[in-house]
Amino acid sequence: MKSVFFKTHGDIAVLEYGDQPEPGPGFGQVLVRLHTAALNHLDLWGREGWPGLKLPLPHIPGADGAGEIESLGEGVSGWQVGDRVVINANLGCGNCPFCLAGQDNRCVDWHLLGETIQGTYAEFVSVPARNLFKLPNEFAFTSAAAAGLVYHTAWHSLITRGQLHAGETILIVGASGGVNTACIAIAKFSGAKVIVIGSSKEKLALAESLGADVLIDRSQEADWSKSVYQSTRRKGVDLVVDNVGTTFPLSMKAARKGSRILTVGTTGGARFEIDNRYIYSKHLSIIGSTMGTIQDFHKVMSLVCNRKIKVALDTTFPLFEARRAQERLQNGGKLGKITPAISP
Numbered sequence: 024m025k026s027v028f029f030k031t032h033g034d035i036a037v038l039e040y041g042d043q044p045e046p047g048p049g050f051g052q053v054l055v056r057l058h059t060a061a062l063n064h065l066d067l068w069g070r071e072g073w074p075g076l077k078l079p080l081p082h083i084p085g086a087d088g089a090g091e092i093e094s095l096g097e098g099v100s101g102w103q104v105g106d107r108v109v110i111n112a113n114l115g116c117g118n119c120p121f122c123l124a125g126q127d128n129r130c131v132d133w134h135l136l137g138e139t140i141q142g143t144y145a146e147f148v149s150v151p152a153r154n155l156f157k158l159p160n161e162f163a164f165t166s167a168a169a170a171g172l173v174y175h176t177a178w179h180s181l182i183t184r185g186q187l188h189a190g191e192t193i194l195i196v197g198a199s200g201g202v203n204t205a206c207i208a209i210a211k212f213s214g215a216k217v218i219v220i221g222s223s224k225e226k227l228a229l230a231e232s233l234g235a236d237v238l239i240d241r242s243q244e245a246d247w248s249k250s251v252y253q254s255t256r257r258k259g260v261d262l263v264v265d266n267v268g269t270t271f272p273l274s275m276k277a278a279r280k281g282s283r284i285l286t287v288g289t290t291g292g293a294r295f296e297i298d299n300r301y302i303y304s305k306h307l308s309i310i311g312s313t314m315g316t317i318q319d320f321h322k323v324m325s326l327v328c329n330r331k332i333k334v335a336l337d338t339t340f341p342l343f344e345a346r347r348a349q350e351r352l353q354n355g356g357k358l359g360k361i362t363p364a365i366s367p
Contacts, residue, residue, distance in 0.1 A: 179315025189214025
């Protein structure tokens, strides 16, 4: 099968396009013929490598994907060849105490498709049948693939862990990234007032199209926490989404007493300093999470497919132009999700 892969870790130049063995579905798995994938920052991190990462090489990246079922493995029921599906990239074992309790994103043998398991930059991928969601006939593969990982992650963070509810005010640090755009759309659907910090007029315009109520340009205001306070009549926000990390000091300033700060990543760097006085004096809760549960995935994808929640799309590239696609993601100029097209 045609795929994009790397034989060694490094910069964009290590990505190759060519033939790799077609996977076969194991017990409880299905083989999906992919029509569309979607890029995430983990594609860059996996390609570059990190201390302790031991991938069987060559490795095919890609967590997101949507397409049609090509074949069924033994033990699979409830699915048919030709069913249109989107993939849940969160791979739990299905048997540990966490999985049995419905907390598969805390699995003791947890994996993420495309990170430690061969991914979706390919014509075919095999995944457990429980990791599929059936798509309506009229719903585009591109939008489904774009929503998969980031909307799953955002829903679990905002709704399951963060307990966001109507009438609250939420601050989202970042206007155009996958998880952040998902957070904007989900927060607006949930009835919250949405304040967004962005780095350009174009990115803030995207946030506004997804429902953001207050737009703050950080390129014009280095200490944007002051504007956040002004927009909330000096009360502060009820909840903060900060997946940058290095912006935690400003996020804490913008938070009201008793606020929750949610994080699913650290795009600005894994290590940074915070002033602990904000945490105890404001009674702040810092809540972290990774991906989401199967229940979260079905809930948010149902809303996406019923067009209750918008999906932001950037550029579609042919799969063989994966270097260009990753370069666009790496340069930070995207406005929504980048989606490699794999087959018609």
